[in-house]
Amino acid sequence: MTAPPPSVWTTLQILGSSTDFQTKVYRNDTAGLYLWVSYVEPMVDMEFVARSIFPYLFHCPFSSLEEIHRALPIDDAYISSDPNNVKEKLLEGYLFIRLHETDETGLLVKAQKTLERALTVPEVEFSVVGPKESFIESLETNLFLLRKRIPIDRLTVKMTTVGTLSKTKVAVVYIDGIANPDNVQTVLQRIEEVEFDEIIDSSYIVQIISDNRHSPFPQLLDTERPDRVAAVLAEGKVAIMVDGSPHVLIGPTTLVEFFSSFEDYFLNWTVASFFRLIRLFSVTFSILITPMYVATLNYHYELIPKDLLGTLITSRREIPFPPILEVLFLELTIELLREAGARLPTKVGQTIGIVGGIVIGTASVEAGLTSNVLLILVALAALASFTTPVYKIGNTIRLMRFPFILFAEIWGLLGVAFCFCIIVTHLLYLTSLGRPFLSPLYPPRWRDLKDALVRLPFTSQSKRPETLRTEQPIRFDGKKAKQKRDIDE
């Protein structure tokens, strides 16, 4: 037995098994007609319907759907008899109006309820200066925020739907004529190939379409700042916006981009470059300091000068554990504090921070479980790991420390160097949308270094990043921007 072809009638029957699906019959007295109006109640803005649709429905004289269509002052309305289309639109919050209960053709009228929170200040990527708006969960609003900043016709949006259950709308945004078509094609193709049922957030997408799905390093940058997205689109990158997610993905990205805060562009280039170098230093420090402690105290105490050695010995005299246990104990404590702080409401979180930081720290030193020198180092390392402007790379850095500690325990400084080589190799393997992840360091793109470890002034940023292979590599006339003047002119 073959199933009968789906008809609008059966579709409505299936929908009708939910109690929130309504079909109501109204009578238009002027024309003497009955109207069957179906809708999914939670999705429809009833106030809007009562105000803008019903007055026309009940008081205008008409005899066919076409006449209703003409009479209604609503743009998004059309007549349809395709059962799939009707089902989809009903679930999005359209009204379906028929003249008879058994009609296969009806008028679809948009009456969607839109509930969204107001635009807020960016919380993850807060900046003291610069714009203060961040993306929200609605794709339309996010696109509005972006279009407002790039009001040109070449800003192209390609929409697709992913997720068999969630039917999540995904928009791929780029500037036509600047972004490399290969990059756009790669993104579009990977998004089409996504096989998953319920896409909740852009972080689902990033895990599915990344070049290397097992790497702890994020290979697409995620941001909640419309200004940042606008800026990188102008550089020739591609943005992926997901409905229901306040975070937008940007690719192709590079490792150094994860250490550049968007605030760098709001400050003078000297200050910004200084901050970037500080951040790089703090990341290196954060990863290496506790492994160094383990290596030095286990194997190379000769490395420490005599005066410093005294301090270290005094602090460690009473400690019954080898350095590795001491370090793991404290590192895990910090991780626990962070994890607990992240899960708790803000107010309680602060209390936990104080309890953890002061009580556990001081107590463990006084109890003779850890040395106070190590306590300082671990706390500094934790602090340094929070200087990363992108949240996700901070997590990676905290994870990175543990293999280093283990290798330092096995082979001391040699182990640290060894682990370093492994990680460099891993980074060399990584690509972001097929472009090398370590660029512009390797393969070296000298010109791109103007905005990597340091940020040079805007006048010298006249070319787009070479790594992206953009269609239009020149941003503006660099010579005009940099007019040279002689003395006293």
Next chain:
Amino acid sequence: MASVAERLQVSPFMTFFIIMSMQIGIGVLGFQRIIAETAGHDAWISVLLAGASSHLILILIYWLLQQADGDFVLLHQRLFGRWVGGVLSLLLVLYFAIMPFVVLSTYIEVVQVWMFPDLKTWEFSLALFLLCLYITFGGFRIVVGICFFCLIIPSYLVFTFWFVLDYSDFYQLLPIFDHSPSAILKAAKQMTLTMLGYETVLFFYPFIKGGKQSAKWAHAAVLTTTLFYTLLTILTLAYFSENQLQRQIWPTLMMWKVVELPFIERFEYIGIANWLLIILPNICLGLWCSSRICKQLFSIRQKMALLVITTICFFCTLWIDDRAEIDFANTILNRAGFYFLYIWIPCLAGITYIVKKVRGNV
């Protein structure tokens, strides 16, 4: 020309980093004593001479590569037939396969003497060879990436020699030309061994985009290495007296001992740990070259060749572990390198020239 897809190629100026990272290796830790033994305080002249000769050989290498369309293995076969040419290339496989394990054994020896007397050779060499497999399986681009970072990152060590300046006496270099030309030449010959490494260009040449343009970068690399070695030799000669120098196996490590920082003493520990980065390109590129020649010779998969060669290298490091044996292996490798570069390459150039005159093409 052996066709290599463009996405696998690297830009010509990477040749600079590849060659330099190959040239600077484990030899830097101790070459000064050997050349000072014959040429005394004139040893720095020998370094310059060795550098100059390297440039000449490099010119010949590039000439040969152009005659052979970039494929050295094919050149052997065209000149000497399939079998003899094959055997000659096989010798090169052996040469590049010996290099990784000699370098690693020497390094492990340094580590055991200076840092970890009880470092287990097998543990460390197993881990390191696994790392090298990880690197080389990524192909030439990853190997070059390692060459690049492993030259750039440890380059800060150059600044540590600043501390040595305070204790140096440059009058020790006088009088210049105090030794006979033959002694200086002999030291130059010994020095060529430390300069080895640029011969790898014979095999990675097809992987360079626009191969011919890489010549200037190759020469720049050899020039930089020569200058670096010359300065290091001058500094060593100024720092140690001649008798003192003869008693040091690793003068460079001894020089680091005077580095004084408020938070670090015994700087040579940092230096030795960093030296892992310096030797890594030597091992990886050696493995890559030998497996690449294997692939061309026997048409087997390069992964297979790599696995076999690395396993053999690993067992060799286990088998050769005392000072005398390592020294012997070093001598063999150095002699092979010397004969290959200074005898075989000029001969081959001569033969190619004659064949070209007679046959019209190679």
